Amino acid sequence: MDKIHEFRAEKLTSGYENKMILEDIELEIPSNKISVIIGANGCGKSTLLKTLSNLIKSSSGNITLDGKSISKFPPKQLARILGILPQSPIVPEGITVADLVGRGRFPHQSFLSGWSKKDYEAVADAMEIMKITEFANRDIDELSGGQRQRVWIAMALAQQTDILFLDEPTTFLDITYQVEILDLLTDLNRKYGTTIVMVLHDINLSARYADYIFALEQGRLVGEGKPADIITSTLVEDIFGLNCTVINDPVSGTPLVVPKGRYHVKI
């Protein structure tokens, strides 16, 4: 299986001019697994994802993909291995769903070529996985938020990369669509072995869908491992400052964080 990639960050430091956002991050992304980065608002989750994917330059440290520094890859070649779905992509006005998904084929196309048969196949495939085929020739403005999000993910899928980074793919979506999207991404991982790394807001969905968790607190990696091993009330207290108890999710058997507020607490 040649979809195995070694993706590492060493002594990674990043941030803006005088404010450091990431400090001394060391990590290796488990190949062919779903990893989720969790942490409180403003802890540097998005920055970590963007830095790992070379959208933001790191101040110091190394990021290597298969032993080669990520900044040394020609942009198109990198884009054939690593796909990224940013948090808030911009929709060009009036574009149809199929054409937008087709933009994901850019790294596979030469300078002037139109769509090849392979491009059509990849687009059709991506749209089928995301269940948006019926909207193919519709204007994207006509779709709902959840449908649009699936279009963006389909665009990243059409890119046919072995590694896929997603920055909060479920924000602004109703819980039904959140679960649906996470299911679809899991399909992708199980079926094609795609390595997925995403930032998620919901710790319980993270615990359920992640094979591996990276926990960030103020720019530092404070814990990593399988959800069952690392999600404890102490960790949640540390990174979110939330008083809680962790029980077994009755549906999945994964850890379930139950917050304790100041009211309605019986124990």
Add this chain to the structure above:
Amino acid sequence: MMNESMNLIMVGRIKRRRRFILVTWLLAIIAFALCCTMLMLGNTIYPVTDVISVLLGEQVKGASFSVGTIRLPRMVAGVFAGFAFGISGHVFQTMLRNPLANPNVIGITAGSSAAAVFCIIVLHASSTFVSIASIIGGLATVIVIFLLSKGSSFSIGRLILIGIGIQAMLNAVISYLLLIGQHHDVPTAMRWLSGSLNGAKMENLYALMVTVLIFAPIIILLGKRLDMLELGEQTATSLGVNTDRTRVILIISSVLIIALATATTGPIAFVAFLSGPIAKRLVGIGFSSVIPAGLVGIILVLASDLIGQFAFVARYPVGVITGILGAPYLIMLLIRMNRKEEL
């Protein structure tokens, strides 16, 4: 199942492609027809055969002078300037993701105009000198605006705001110069400011022609990347576009062709602003509309010039007509953007 969805996608895409190609050809034919009309119409109307003879270099009594020396340069100036305004307007609107954006926002028109008016009013310079000065003025203004808006990272908002500020300053300079100008210089300056194809001479057009022939193809080749930039910095980067390099090449190319076009014909109002949106409306979305935008630019300039020359008792420069056409569109766009709460 898979085949069905492939079919659905293919049918739609091929249909959009067919419309794109058909409309682009139609635009080219209209532009060509307008070129012919410009050569035929004038104080004397010459038949197509005479026009063709003149173009082939034969001597035709009467026609050789008016077609070859007066109408041909006028037409060529209109074609190259229209194409230049059309594609560079489209580049800026797409790159800045704003239908209100046009090369004016980076100060090129204001800079060229201020330099030209200064040369006309203060230096009483010749028209060649005015052209050269206006190119330098336009480019210098662009550089100043870029340097001023260069923060830690590229920001469209900052660029537009600084551009507006510098433009206001330069417009004040222009107004001041027009006030202190001598009687006979002011109309010349005003004519320059409104943009006109009058008095175009072949020997003054070569610089514009060469620049457009070199840089327009570059923009056309980068058309697909330009459309990728429209997805936003991060998405474009993640899809393998070298955004910084693409943007620099696109900006330099469009700035150069628009500087030369402005220096040759003056700032023909609204062409850069109108061409892109009209072209997109006609050819649809999904294919690079650089070439259609250029063709619409040619059509707008040539048609407006014909209207300005022949539709009224008095003759008006082309910029006046494009201004009359463009202003309602600007108002419509503002109302629509306001409704969509984009302003």
